[in-house]
Amino acid sequence: MRIAIIGLGYWGPNLVRNFLSTDGVHGVICCDVLDTRLAKIKKSFHDVELAPSFDEVLKRGDVDAIVLATPVSTHISLGMHALEAGKHLLVEQPLALHAADAEALMSRAEQNRLVLMVDHTFLYTSAVRKIKELHTAGKIGDILYFDSVRVNLGLFQRDTNVIWDLAPHDISIMEHIVGLKPLAVSAVGVSHFDDHEDIAYITVSFPNNVIAHFHMNWISPVKIRKILIGGTKLMVVYDDMEPSEKVKLFEKGVQIKGKENESKALVEYRIGDMYAPHIEQTEALSLVAKDFVEAVCRGRQPVSNAHVGLNVVKILEAADYSMRMGGKSMNL
Amino acid sequence: MRIAIIGLGYWGPNLVRNFLSTDGVHGVICCDVLDTRLAKIKKSFHDVELAPSFDEVLKRGDVDAIVLATPVSTHISLGMHALEAGKHLLVEQPLALHAADAEALMSRAEQNRLVLMVDHTFLYTSAVRKIKELHTAGKIGDILYFDSVRVNLGLFQRDTNVIWDLAPHDISIMEHIVGLKPLAVSAVGVSHFDDHEDIAYITVSFPNNVIAHFHMNWISPVKIRKILIGGTKLMVVYDDMEPSEKVKLFEKGVQIKGKENESKALVEYRIGDMYAPHIEQTEALSLVAKDFVEAVCRGRQPVSNAHVGLNVVKILEAADYSMRMGGKSMNL
Amino acid sequence: MRIAIIGLGYWGPNLVRNFLSTDGVHGVICCDVLDTRLAKIKKSFHDVELAPSFDEVLKRGDVDAIVLATPVSTHISLGMHALEAGKHLLVEQPLALHAADAEALMSRAEQNRLVLMVDHTFLYTSAVRKIKELHTAGKIGDILYFDSVRVNLGLFQRDTNVIWDLAPHDISIMEHIVGLKPLAVSAVGVSHFDDHEDIAYITVSFPNNVIAHFHMNWISPVKIRKILIGGTKLMVVYDDMEPSEKVKLFEKGVQIKGKENESKALVEYRIGDMYAPHIEQTEALSLVAKDFVEAVCRGRQPVSNAHVGLNVVKILEAADYSMRMGGKSMNL
Amino acid sequence: MRIAIIGLGYWGPNLVRNFLSTDGVHGVICCDVLDTRLAKIKKSFHDVELAPSFDEVLKRGDVDAIVLATPVSTHISLGMHALEAGKHLLVEQPLALHAADAEALMSRAEQNRLVLMVDHTFLYTSAVRKIKELHTAGKIGDILYFDSVRVNLGLFQRDTNVIWDLAPHDISIMEHIVGLKPLAVSAVGVSHFDDHEDIAYITVSFPNNVIAHFHMNWISPVKIRKILIGGTKLMVVYDDMEPSEKVKLFEKGVQIKGKENESKALVEYRIGDMYAPHIEQTEALSLVAKDFVEAVCRGRQPVSNAHVGLNVVKILEAADYSMRMGGKSMNL
DSSP: OEEEEEOOSSSHHHHHHHHHTSTTOOEEEEEOSOHHHHHHHHHHOTTOEEOSOHHHHHHOTTOOEEEEOSOGGGHHHHHHHHHHTTOEEEEESSSOSSHHHHHHHHHHHHHTTOOEEEEOGGGGSHHHHHHHHHHHTTSSOSEEEEEEEEEEEOOOOSSSOHHHHHHHHHHHHHHHHHOOOOOEEEEEEEOSSSSSOSEEEEEEEOGGGOEEEEEEESEEEEEEEEEEEEESSOEEEEETTOSSOOEEEEEEEEEEEEESSSSOEEEEEEEEEEEEOOOOOOOHHHHHHHHHHHHHHHTOOOTTBHHHHHHHHHHHHHHHHHHHTTSOOEEO | OEEEEEOOSSSHHHHHHHHHTSTTOOEEEEEOSOHHHHHHHHHHOTTOEEOSOHHHHHHOTTOOEEEEOSOGGGHHHHHHHHHHTTOEEEEESSSOSSHHHHHHHHHHHHHTTOOEEEEOGGGGSHHHHHHHHHHHTTSSOSEEEEEEEEEEEOOOOSSSOHHHHHHHHHHHHHHHHHOOOOOEEEEEEEOSSSSSOSEEEEEEEOGGGOEEEEEEESEEEEEEEEEEEEESSOEEEEETTOSSOOEEEEEEEEEEEEESSSSOEEEEEEEEEEEEOOOOOOOHHHHHHHHHHHHHHHTOOOSSBHHHHHHHHHHHHHHHHHHHTTSOOEEO | OEEEEEOOSSSHHHHHHHHHTSTTOOEEEEEOSOHHHHHHHHHHOTTOEEOSOHHHHHHOTTOOEEEEOSOGGGHHHHHHHHHHTTOEEEEESSSOSSHHHHHHHHHHHHHTTOOEEEEOGGGGSHHHHHHHHHHHTTSSOSEEEEEEEEEEEOOOOSSSOHHHHHHHHHHHHHHHHHOOOOOEEEEEEEOSSSSSOSEEEEEEEOGGGOEEEEEEESEEEEEEEEEEEEESSOEEEEETTOSSOOEEEEEEEEEEEEESSSSOEEEEEEEEEEEEOOOOOOOHHHHHHHHHHHHHHHTOOOSSBHHHHHHHHHHHHHHHHHHHTTSOOEEO | OEEEEEOOSSSHHHHHHHHHTSTTOOEEEEEOSOHHHHHHHHHHOTTOEEOSOHHHHHHOTTOOEEEEOSOGGGHHHHHHHHHHTTOEEEEESSSOSSHHHHHHHHHHHHHTTOOEEEEOGGGGSHHHHHHHHHHHTTSSOSEEEEEEEEEEEOOOOSSSOHHHHHHHHHHHHHHHHHOOOOOEEEEEEEOSSSSSOSEEEEEEEOGGGOEEEEEEESEEEEEEEEEEEEESSOEEEEETTOSSOOEEEEEEEEEEEEESSSSOEEEEEEEEEEEEOOOOOOOHHHHHHHHHHHHHHHTOOOTTBHHHHHHHHHHHHHHHHHHHTTSOOEEO
């Protein structure tokens, strides 16, 4: 299998490095509009082949798959061309700027029987995989809430706001773990330095009073990446800033023990042990590459498939629109 | 000066203890509908006097001031009676359930030239006083945002929701520090175990893109009490769970350095030292008692005066209403 | 049972409070050379009886037991008088300044069939009880090392050094958990402000290369109270400064997997989950009082008995002597 | 300037990478007894030249300097050959196994007017440089103690013990910061899995009751790298595990305020602010390479010069000997 990686900015070289060492990959072709980037990638990774243009890549019959690490606004156009040229496709997150575009890409991939995957890298981290595994095994119970904070004195993005920059990480994790169909989305955000919001809060509501909430902030003095998940059986704290013990499971909870009287329920607390399962230190991106290659070779869906990608875009688009409408709740 | 403390449940005994050791207080009278509580308070504090009923207290000419540590729903009625009887008044937070009630109490106090104070205890902590002092001295600069998280596997309140239980702390701190007139409030919340919301998020918007956000949660596996304040000169982290170094000041920020081109601003980061000012370990409630007594004796306003109390109630009431309306933004 | 508490300085009032609420205690008599302390204790605890002198206490036939919360130098004399008068005895830690004195007290107690207990309070904390329980159940395996750090900008003791002030806590915990007979003790320490050492390090060696080490420091900028215990099955971190999760158990270790060649062993790591058992929040001193009263009433040994107390004094005395001798190793 | 790097095991490739990007370096020659390592380094860094043997390197007139990243036991022999061949020399820490060897290397370098430097990398970290800068400026005051803990479930070294593996880091930091001539060294240590000690404690004593203490442990369940430095003006905590704020300065201390009476000093505490100076994130090894190249080019001493290296070896050798002698104090 031969893979072309388009776009060699911040993330592209990581993709190159990981695909070069993935089983089943027999060639990596690199393509970028900037020659300096091409020269640099060739210096770092001598085994790669350089392609003069995206069109040349599309024409090559020996290229099986394309990876798009280009700005999100280009995904729909470049992605459609790739799929129309019969190439399997891995797209950097988020899949697109509009749900309609994401759906178009998904449909075309299905028609052409091609794999369409989104690089929601966090789904492949050992921490998220462990939480997913516990939830699938029924150990967390029903999820009551999902609360995420991702703040830092971050790299201001010049052409997007904090929602499109940071929320894809946490919304994809939420989508993957919670697995429920959201009812509505609302968001508020403010900008202080240019037109792009640098702080935003997103709320997603689900049936049965399940709620998800996301705090994104580019101008925080401290770096926090913390997710709280309340389940009826276990409560989870996933703190990505912890060097070890990133995932902590608390045998804590609240139980209703009948009714005290007409209007009042008897609430009881459950407080037990905490445990932090051992989390392997595997590079998530190597598993992204592996899942993509295997999905192509075996004709199966990857974990971070187009449905996940579409659901994330739906929430992002609704959140962005809600933010512009002063926090109005948007039904999905 | 002689003070009557009404209500000896959870917080009342702390008030008794602190007023007993406040200069200028020559007698503390205790009153509660439960005789067992009266007996217990007498056993712990032999110097207190017991009063058979609230009415008896009102009639006594030697009682100068009344402290209400009764449920919030009783504040309007008991408070009006106290003010009408010519007693200075300290009310547990929040001042009332409705802004109209808070305003009525405030007007009556002003008419009768009586001190009306609300026990927003956090305003008297060394940490909040230090932040206020820094902000007043211009060291924080303009405030860009105020973000508060107060979560725990908390004591479920049986007759109120998580907003009325927890938010008065953080909203009073915000009111005190930020000192701006809010434009609008919105809130979302969900309940899982009875009719009362156990998780809620409140957003308050101000002019010039200043934003405040509050996360309250009764069913979190971990206890977090953390406030981030972004200023143009300093950024503040106030972590009440830290045994020492509760307040950290970061010489961090973002600056606009002209325009790169038509549409893009040149953003620059400022990253300097962090320092944690020494925070004295004074019991905040002793300063509450002192401020109340001095306000009465010297005829001046206390820090946590009726205006602060009213502003807090306005936000709480709007937030509660917004939550019922599905997060609709409420203008103030 | 009627108990006399001698010495009402820093710790005495805590003893009074706990014995007053211990089942089986029908009277608490307080005694101190300072009348101001007697007046103060009577004000706080109205049910106590005051005794004019230690001699009066000894003479009273209705006093079953005596608790000594007096300076350690007085323990031998006051303690012997108490035992000779037929009183059961609880002594503040450490039991005595010299092993010979501790032995004398122990012998006399045995002869007179009286309970002699030392208030090594830490043995009764939920954390230490949990570790002891795990070790007794074989879950920790063989102990390889015990490392303790107890440092703070502490209260300088005017009449003793940092070893006698802080080490009794950690050495009693070590004695209780490790349960091995030490071979030798060495210690180094320095003083900076008066004649008393304010920093000291103690090493205790045991058979089979088991080692215990203690760091005590009165002039540390930060407060650390952390014990590491390496076992062949589990490794333990007991961090007393953690608000919750004081005890963490790590499924980590090193295993020998045969020999690589003549001189080199094949070492393998075991890295598994971490778990933090739920630790109840019981006041340890209430369990001290309970254990003492039950030991007296049922004629059994308390957990923190004279043997424990003697072993602690042996190590303290040897460490202090070693420190004076420049760190010379003292056989026990 | 042309540099040959001998030994391409764990650390060698880092040296290659850094020297390749150091100003003034016009060629990097790599040498190792294993051909596989040579092939691997050539694949990663195409600009390096490979040398067939150490002897070939010595013979080359165009090689100005040699870097030894070989086992410490080889330093004396390879190092003497390099110096005799007129090459400037950078040696991995520690400089040698014996003080006599270190002195021999130092003398030869001085005779031949060659730079001899030891790669005590930690001296070039931003954290240590900041502490050194503060101490040099008199802001820490006189140092009272230096306490270091470096523990982890570490990589067992097969041919050395925990002292030779871990202590060079902390002893070099101490040597650099404290800057006093030590009087005596003692150490205790135990081994559990083979002949090499896996836990050790070293004490170094200085005039005026200054003390330094080092805890090294290969079998700790948690990773701790923390240094406490008590100064008369400031107290320092250097926690290398902190992602930011690695260095914290505490305005805390103890002061003698005259004498209370004959035997007792009046001790007073000083408790002020804490501040954490901004620490740049520069790779220390790039500064090592820079310092070495500049020392060679300008004929000046590097920071981590042969004197520092010799002093570290003296303490290590004495500590190792003391450990074998059961903790006997060794005068230096």
